[in-house]
Amino acid sequence: MNNIIKYLYINGCDIKKDEPLKNHTYFRLGGKTPYMIFPKTKEIFINTLKVLKENNINFKIIGGGANLIIKDENLDFLILSTKYLNKINIKNEDVLNYILKERNNEEYKKVEVYAETGIYLSNLVYQLAENNLSGMEFSSGIPGTLGGAIFMNAGAYDGEIKQVISEVEIIDLNDLKIKKINNENMNFSYRRSILQNSNKIALSTILKLEIKEKDFIINKIKQLSEKRWERQPLEYPSAGSIFKRPKEDFYVGTTIEKMGLKGYRIGDAEISEKHAGFIINRGNATFKDVMSLIDYIKEKVRKEYNIILNVEPEIWK
Structure with a gap:
């Protein structure tokens, strides 16, 4: 592994060892990866992918980390970042x-x-x-x-x-x-x-x-930004809307609000008071807190509406 990491560094990658993914996700969740790799151009990114695949190295790719819920424990795979693919x-x-x-x-x-x-x-x-x-x-x-x-x-x-x-x-x-x-x-x-x-x-x-x-x-951007600020808990870490809409006329946030669950917390994971379709991190939420709250909401909705909710963000267990 050390020789491969050295090769990637020499060939245009920034490298971070034992990097906590909570520093790279909007939800502020995620354990340490053995190595986080940042290829500096698209061509270097492609070469890095080929090196990792040809050497059977387990990895996942991260962009902005917006729609990710990642376990707190140390990870057994590398992370490849698209940070510099910004042309x-x-x-x-x-x-x-x-x-x-x-x-x-x-x-x-x-x-x-x-x-x-x-x-x-x-x-x-x-x-x-x-x-x-x-x-x-x-x-x-x-x-x-x-x-x-x-x-x-x-x-x-x-x-x-x-x-x-x-x-x-x-x-x-x-x-x-x-x-x-x-x-x-x-x-x-x-x-x-x-x-x-x-x-x-x-x-x-x-x-x-x-x-x-x-x-x-x-002006259109400003109008939409104002709507978002008024309706979404942008001041807190989150993974965005936590559930997909199960059908066209079923609004998950509205449903959760009607069930009186706004503000419900498990640990530091909380159903947002501003928009019940969001789970926010009040400061020190753990992966277990978030997953427990997700399961709690899913079970409540299943019992009351006979609908199975699916999580929108990716979950890395």
């Missing part, structure tokens, strides 16, 4: 000024943007706004990275990532080949994509966006 390139940048002057020219209303999947959604949205590009405002307050959003087809306020994806560049861990998958073949659905349970890792994507006035885009 974007507006392909039509050289004609953008011309397009803005010709606002009635339908041919140029759409612009393609190349983006690597480690970039945080909040950063991406504002960079797009600076270039008068609209379509991803809905995601401005969604925590985590573009890769995580593609993985689970993240959405909010009537928008979903599938609406702006043209194609996704992936590496298939089954054969270590780089492939491109168009939108139709990504199998996007509610909080799902082909990337789940498939050994396919998203590296980059092509976004299709529309040119609009910068002030219009920024």
